[in-house]
Amino acid sequence: AQKVTQAQTEISVVEKEDVTLDCVYETRDTTYYLFWYKQPPSGELVFLIRRNSFDEQNEISGRYSWNFQKSTSSFNFTITASQVVDSAVYFCALSGYSGTYKYIFGTGTRLKVLA
């Protein structure tokens, strides 16, 4: 069975602080994909990043960075120098192949960045 755990329900930080959102996953599939999506107050989920199980390289995109560690089954997301516009719910998702692909989302982490 596949599972995604986002243990942090809600995080509040002050603007310009760094913040890390945790994501731990479980899967028996050898080929799988990990994703992060952002859901601003408008409700529409926005894609941030996709990683496949064979690519453990960390990635940096502007103020965003992702740390993928297969050894600990984690795919954590760090926002550097947070801004108020980063306030949103962030979802980690896993998709593994078991005949067909199916997304499993974590329960999300609500990030509040205070001015």
Next chain:
Amino acid sequence: KAGVTQTPRYLIKTRGQQVTLSCSPISGHRSVSWYQQTPGQGLQFLFEYFSETQRNKGNFPGRFSGRQFSNSRSEMNVSTLELGDSALYLCASSLADRAGANVLTFGAGSRLTVL
């Protein structure tokens, strides 16, 4: 290019009624997935359609059904509404046939309130 369009955006129904929600995917996208989002359960997968065929189905009762038309537009129907069906229903489309491995583009959702 136009994003994923969901209609209606908001609706209020009473218990026992039925509701139909519509989703128009991004032009060229052949896969459409539906999710139910509630505060307590997070994002729950309902079903996925590809080329008018249901390819995956989540663990929802038979009151939840869907279909996809030849132009890739999709509808989902919930019959005999219950209070617990109150949720944000999100539609997502993707380009290739391996929906689970691909990036999902979400619509803004249809917020259903059941009284």
